[in-house]
Amino acid sequence: MSIQSITSSISSVDREIHSLETQVQSVNSTISRKEKEANSYLDKIHREKDLKRIITYQKELGRKQDEINRLNKDRANKIKTLSDKQTKRLTLIQSLNKEEQRERDKIKREQKDILSVQQSITREMERQKALSSASLQLPYSTSAVQVSKSYDVFVSHASEDKDDFVRPFVELLQKMQVAVWYDEFELQIGDSLRRSIENGLKNSTYGIVVLSEAFFKKEWPQRELDGLFAKEIEGEKVILPIWHKISKSEVIKFSPIIADLMAINTTMFTIEEVAAQIAKRVKQ
Template sequence: MSVNSIQSSISNVQREIQSAQRKLTDKTKEEANKTARIATVQRSITKSTSASSVQSKMREIERLQGDIVRIQNAKVDATKKIADKTQRLHSLQQDLYKAQQKEQNTALRKLQRSQEENAAKQQRQFETLLIEQPSILSVTNNDVVQSVHDVFISHASEDKDDVVRPLAELLNNKQFDVWYDEFQLRIGDSLRRSIDQGLAKSRFGIVVLSQAFFSKNWPQYELDGLVQKEMEGNKVILPIWHKITKSEVISYSPSLADKLALNTATATLEEIASQIADVLAS
């Protein structure tokens, strides 16, 4: 049975229990009234009561006692119905729990499959992009002359420990020149001038998109610089999504959401570094 069907059956059984409980209450009151009437009639019989009146009152008592027997039988039926329906209700509630668990498990498996398929699709798209679009992987001779760094990392400071610093070190270990503020900036340096130089002299720009990134001014300034470089004809932005959904990226920048991105939710930093290294080495 489906969840909706079981819930409908539960509602019907609950109504039947309530009806039987009302009937039991009504019959209990009726029995009390009949019993009280018998007591009243019995008290009305005295030594001075005529024989005909006594006979009439005794017939009334007998009739009332018969009514009480029928009432008690009805109470027994109502009590049994309540017990049976309550047992049925408990059984249906167990069935409902099992059906809900089954539906939840089915939905969870479907969601998991969808996430795995999306991750695999994203991976295939990224690999295809590396093969089919060499313009993303190459720079002009002038760019080579002017560029000093292989890649610039634009990020929010909140993401340094989780993503940025380990990623920069992984790329450094692969012999790539990474412009990363902790590697480049020194006391007294002009932040804006250093960032401008880093942007101008980097072939590619890694952008670590996160909720913290969207809330900061400097990362947006850096992103604007990378977008300006792309407008000159070269694909330079390599986006990484970190703890953020596509809808959140879309709300910030639809054009960024449309770019093929790596995701820390579906790939390790080592895997991300390897894929970026493939781009930088081409």
């Protein structure tokens, strides 16, 4: 059972327990009242001298005792049912604790896996940086040396989000004098996709991550996010998340770590407002 279904079952059992406790209290009150009535008839029998009235009181006393016996049986059944419900609740609580522990263990494993990937990316980036430094120290030919461009932001996104958000968002950033690495502008025919993305990541101050349902299904955007996480591990606060048509629970399911980062939600702000907030952060 899932945590949600167990929690729902516990709530249902709690309602049943409360109802049974109320019923038991009501039966107890009725039994107490019937016992007082029976004692009243018993007192009348002891004081009465008239035989006919004594017989009448004894019949009434017998009926009251029958009623009390039935009520006691009903109370016993309710108390047994209540005990069963309380036992069931205890079992559900134990199951809930186990499921919550499994979920915590799962999150720890996922975080450990993410950290392992980030460390691998960091090592790879350091290796690439070392190779790059070594290549700069070698004599170069008469051909022009390619100088890497620098960018304010790198935009990581899924292609499905280009038309409705990413492209107009990037165009607004450029109008606000923000230097953007964006695949449509930076990739040319014959370019190495991996190398170009690595250069964009390496030479960008911030990484904008447009998180969406499509993003979570893509391999390349997630690799780009891993690269940004690697820079975060080195102490740079570089990731600027944008939640595009998704909820916080969906982000937590994808990555509890990135869910903790302050994010801008496109369901709450216009594209212009999102671009303005990003531009303000970049130019601080």
